[in-house]
Amino acid sequence: MLEINRLSVAYGNHLALKDVTLAMKSHETYCLVGESGSGKTTLLKAITGLLGEGGRYIEGEVVFEGKELISLPQPELRKLRGAAIATVHQQAGSAMDPIMKVGKQFHEALSVRAKISRRESDRLAQECMKTLALKEPERILKSYPGMLSGGTIQRVALAMAMAMNPTLILADEPTSALDVTVQVEVVGTLKKLQENCSAAMLLVTHNIGVVARMADKIGVMLDGRLIESGSKAQVLSSPAHPYTHMLINSVLNKKGRLPMGPTIYHEEKTQGCSFYNRCPLGCGLCRETLPQTREIGSDHRVMCRLAGEKYAQ
Numbered sequence: 001m002l003e004i005n006r007l008s009v010a011y012g013n014h015l016a017l018k019d020v021t022l023a024m025k026s027h028e029t030y031c032l033v034g035e036s037g038s039g040k041t042t043l044l045k046a047i048t049g050l051l052g053e054g055g056r057y058i059e060g061e062v063v064f065e066g067k068e069l070i071s072l073p074q075p076e077l078r079k080l081r082g083a084a085i086a087t088v089h090q091q092a093g094s095a096m097d098p099i100m101k102v103g104k105q106f107h108e109a110l111s112v113r114a115k116i117s118r119r120e121s122d123r124l125a126q127e128c129m130k131t132l133a134l135k136e137p138e139r140i141l142k143s144y145p146g147m148l149s150g151g152t153i154q155r156v157a158l159a160m161a162m163a164m165n166p167t168l169i170l171a172d173e174p175t176s177a178l179d180v181t182v183q184v185e186v187v188g189t190l191k192k193l194q195e196n197c198s199a200a201m202l203l204v205t206h207n208i209g210v211v212a213r214m215a216d217k218i219g220v221m222l223d224g225r226l227i228e229s230g231s232k233a234q235v236l237s238s239p240a241h242p243y244t245h246m247l248i249n250s251v252l253n254k255k256g257r258l259p260m261g262p263t264i265y266h267e268e269k270t271q272g273c274s275f276y277n278r279c280p281l282g283c284g285l286c287r288e289t290l291p292q293t294r295e296i297g298s299d300h301r302v303m304c305r306l307a308g309e310k311y312a313q
């Protein structure tokens with residue numbers, strides 16, 4: 001249902017996505033992981049044509065339900081964004097109008113897809129909120145966003161995505177701006193959404209626990225490239241790329257980066273693999289040339305010539 005083929009995107013002279021190829025099937029949840037700045041958000045924005053000022057497509061294509069989106073006229077793209085593709089942001093509250101009650105915002109969002117009465121949109125909104133176990137949906141609909149907690153707003157945004165009846169949900173770190181206890185609730189809502197909505201989901205998260213709970217497939221991003229992809233079992237249980245291995249076994253620092261550890265001994269920035277200067281395996285060839293992506297299992301792909309070799313943590 002979604003195919004991204006050899007996509008490269010730049011902000012000014014900086015290549016934020018480099019030759020990314022990824023495919024998703026209907027109803028599948030694909031989790032994108034990677035350090036801060038690796039290109040996850042850019043990939044979501046590139047799908048819906050919302051790169052913003054300074055962002056431009058260099059090459060590649062984004063095919064959604066048979067339509068190439070990069071070349072699609074803006075009005076058609078806008079229509080897709082309001083209907084077949086729903087987006088949930090890290091801080092959904094900031095995407096909402098602070099001076100419009102939640103019920104009206106549901107109505108406006110749903111009206112993009114088809115003509116709908118306020119009464120019907122209220123009914124649908126309440127039904128979705130109940131399905132996702134939100135308490136007091138009537139009160140929520142009559143509230144302004146600022147009257148609701150951050151966790152409730154995130155859960156309302158998930159209910160809004162569900163009410164749109166999309167075929168694809170793009171969720172960018174929907175839990176990461178929340179306190180840990182609230183995150184647990186929102187992940188529960190995300191899980192309910194996955195179970196009750198037949199949409200495919202492309203979910204960006206730093207949280208490996210969320211990945212373990214939600215993913216069918218996982219894609220790992222490093223410096224704008226997809227360096228490993230495969231099923232949840234393949235990537236979490238048998239990570240092949242040393243970077244994936246470290247991501248799974250480390251806690252990212254406050255900047256969302258891997259902590260510098262004793263295995264990091266190369267100094268130079270390189271033309272080859274972006275992980276070379278931090279890799280415990282890296283050889284001279286890794287520094288000189290970019291490895292090819294190769295298939296090491298059914299649908300398990302990795303961009304590392306030394307993948308799978310044993311190394312000490």
Ligand SMILES: Nc1ncnc2c1ncn2[C@@H]1O[C@H](COP(=O)(O)OP(=O)(O)OP(=O)(O)O)[C@@H](O)[C@H]1O
Binds near residue numbers: 039
């Ligand atoms: N609007 C922009 N203008 C210039 N550079 C940008 C812009 N947005 C992103 N970038 C750059 O593109 C690269 C990828 O950024 P992106 O936000 O996609 O990463 P990310 O993996 O989503 O990070 P995070 O986890 O911190 O959200 C980074 O180097 C970032 O600085």
